Amino acid sequence: MPLSKISPLRGFLSATVILVALGIYVVANAIQLGADYRLVTRTHEVLRHLDRIETLKHEAVAESRGYLLAGRGEARDRFWRVSGELHREAALLLDLVADNAPQRTRSQKLLEALDRRLALSADAIRTFRPGQAATINASAARVSAIRAGDVDVARRLDQLRQAERVLLALRSQRAERSAWLVLLATGIGIPLSLLLIGQAHRRLARENRVRQQAEAAASASNAELNATVAQLARLSDSMGALSHYSSMLQGASDAQELYEITSTTFRRLFPGLAGMLYVIRASRDHAELIAHWGSPVAPNDPSPEPHACWSVRRHAPYVIDDLRQGMRCPHIGRPAGAEAVHGVCIPLSAHGEVVGWLSLQGEGRGHIADESLAVRLCEQLSLALANVRLRESLRHQAVRDALTGLFNRRYLEESLAREIARCQRRQQPLAVLMMDVDHFKAFNDRHGHAQGDAALAAFARMVREMCRPEDIACRYGGEEFTLILPETDLATALERAEDIRAGAALLRIGDAGGALLRITVSIGVALMPDHGDVGLELMRAGDRALYRAKHEGRDRVAVAAGASAIGAI
Template sequence: MPRRLRLANRIGLPIAALIFAAVGVGVLLGAQRFIADANQVAHTNEVIASVDAVEARLRDAEAAQRGYLLTDDVDYLAIYRLSREQTRPLLDRLAHLVGDNPQQLQRVGALSALRDRRIAQIETNLGLYRQGGLPAAQAGIDREVLEVSSAIRGQAQQLVERERELLVARGVSSRRSADILRALALLGIPLGIAVVGAVYWMLVREIRRRGKAERASTQANLRLRESVEQLERHTADLAELNRYGSLLQNCMKPEEAVALTSQLLSRLLPGTGGTLYRIRASQDYAEELAHWGEHAAASTALLPLEQCWALRRGQPHLLRAHGETLRCAHIHPPAIDVELNTACLPLAAQGHQLGFLYLSSASPAMLGRMELVQAVTEKLSMALHNLALQERLRIQSIRDPLTGLFNRRYLEESLGRELARCERRGLPLALLMLDLDHFKAFNDLHGHPGGDALLAGFGRLLSSLVRGEDIACRYGGEEFTLILPEATSEQAGRRAAEIGAAVRALRVEYLGRELPAITVSIGVAAFEGDGDSAGMLLQRADRALYRAKRSGRDRYETEIAALPVA
């Protein structure tokens, strides 16, 4: 090799390396400046976003306050408290972001003080609402509230306007840095081509290294894709669960909640069979309530509670294929050899067991979603418990606890409704007013517990004598009423006679002894399309009852004629 060529090879690479390094340093410095400018722009955008977030949380707090005042819904109060607590860390973050700008930091301090004043105003208004209701809360909203809200918006606007001015200046600097970086890159391209030959061997080695890195990156991307898919599925499940919870709160009957749950689980667990069981009121058996899908292993429709490990342990009982966990006795082993995965999850709320959910599948994927299924069962348990409580409260509000008959409030609601229905359809209606004869003397002789026992026995008797459409009520004390829809005065008279005979034959035991027999006086009033109101009909029945008692008791009277009970 000629000496000149050897010299060129000897000094060419170092010179090319120096040139390449110089270009690289220039590009590096330009890139650093560009990155610094970009960071400043990002900082400005973050400050603006933080200001917007503070305003948004304050607006959310005000909106939640208004919602609570208008609806008295505690969910709005929870939203207000959450929004109130979120504004403080947002303001602290904003103060940290503008810490290098004294003017902006002063504005943030002013905004924080205004926020405290506004929150104090809201708290005062809520206190007025708790003391005096909505009128008091409305009276407490004065001009100062509007002034503070306006001041908050003005202070936030000043912060944003100043940041936008900085954003314009930083944008100009960023574009200048980009131009410098572009020029350095264009200069480095031809110089880079000049050194390609000298570094060819390094490129070959780099290509090999990159190939290995790409293979590693491909595997990492696959893992990342799986993680993203899992995250998306989890997000979708949460959305489905939230929607389910919202719908569940609006269910009026347990059957609606069960149907909603069946539909949800059939979507979330495809290829899985499911059965919902309810514990009977006797607390000794669980019976099938709903079923969906096809089970890998069938389950008994009616089973003693001790046959399910989930009910015995009060926690989920899972059985994996080829696992060593004991199988519940209510699960029938499949006829063919398949991988069996089962899960029993108890339904319980407030310490009371309501039933359990049984799932089975040949795929182990079902068991991987038990956390979601458990969340569903918890929501369902609470919903069923609340519905049962609502039903008990409803019954208590319309039933007399001693006699089991409807109370006077229900009578007043039902009589007007039945009268309107019969008048609209041209049908008759009769009303019986009943009074136990000499009940005060009976009470004085046998005491109030004895009188209560007699009233309870009479309530049971009256319930057994009425039709499904009749409405038997305790009017008050020893007085009772019986609404007979679509019954004429003659039919009502026959019914009164039957009741009188049944009361004379009534025998009630109290403290191991039989109480004396009693009689009943009955007043009959009939509505046959003559335009009577509920109050008028009650008055007529009461007058007829008064005549029956004045005429010797143990009989019934109508407004037309007096007839003996027998």
């Protein structure tokens, strides 16, 4: 198979197998080369011992002859000393060739020949008497034996040397062959492995380029999802804190709890940073600093314009490496000290609308640590804040009348029962005012529904302005309105009713350039417990009083029958 067709995995596996096999082969040859080197070293040592034996043999012969010729005692002593050394060298030679049977046999025979030759010299020394030199020299038999011994020792030394030289040549040749084989295997195996690895790397790089091109051609939604997954993977160590924060936000009942949870969470996760949370007002004219924690290292505007933050303008986090020198957001002042201050502003955006931003500041230059975690937390805060606002809007729509802004009939029924129970516990009275705009159908027919709606809205606005915080003003339906006055006696209720009636008569409906229209209202008053202690009974009593006021001429206040105070005004 051509190298260009080999897959990256096969290439890497093949290169691995070759390198492993090469390593095993090199180790094995290295072991063999070491063994051959030791054998070569031993052969050289054997040759040195043979040379030493030959030298000692000649020295011993020379000392014996010197003693026999001159009769010097020191020559005799040196002969015996050299003879001992010669025997020790011969014994060492036997140990060196112990693993080679032929050489051991030759060494044993050499030792025997040395013993015979030294024995001749020793006998000559022991039998020598001063003045007998001529007699010894004349002994032809002894001279012939000595010569034969010298020849025998020399021949055996040559045999041993020749055998060791042959072994040396063989062992040296084998060592050289092992070294060349290692070099050959290394020279072939390593380039081949590198070639396979390089080819596999090129194939892998080409496949990566193809895969990257395919990924680049994916849809924008997949790319965004992959980016989100990658960011979540990098923030895996912070998922516990993020999950806890998200669950706490989901359990918050209002915006104030969101701010408190956010302040506590950021103070715990970013202990060395100061934080400021800004929320843009519904009017979009300015933002408000609604929460802060830590010690700010730079002055901050408590009510900046919405576009005073670069993160709001860019719809992305804005990082400032050094607030003293970098491009600061207009809502951040210059730090007073000489130390560097870094920071980041993160927009709070939900459903395509920026509702505020979070500003974090810390001492020193650089970026905020765990900036991606802060961004994730702000995303959760943005969604939670949008959900709270949506819940508040839905709650407002559920209990408020869209035209007048007053509470609707459903909220009226629930609140009336609650307020009756509360006043009963406190043993306090409660008044209910049932109000109706006089001749409203004729007003609509004559001036149009737009003017009719304007009249209802103007009347509702006036009622709201005249209410106490604990009063509950509701649109009962059509042109009918209801006002619940907790802890109010009949005299006070009649006074409030008369104020509302008089105020309605003073209202002017219409544009400044056109004719100004007027309305009047009729009001029926019922009191708990005089006219009942159930919400439905009070409202019916108030309705009956309202009908009586209309029957008596409208634009007046009437009290439900059975009241012990004033009648109708």
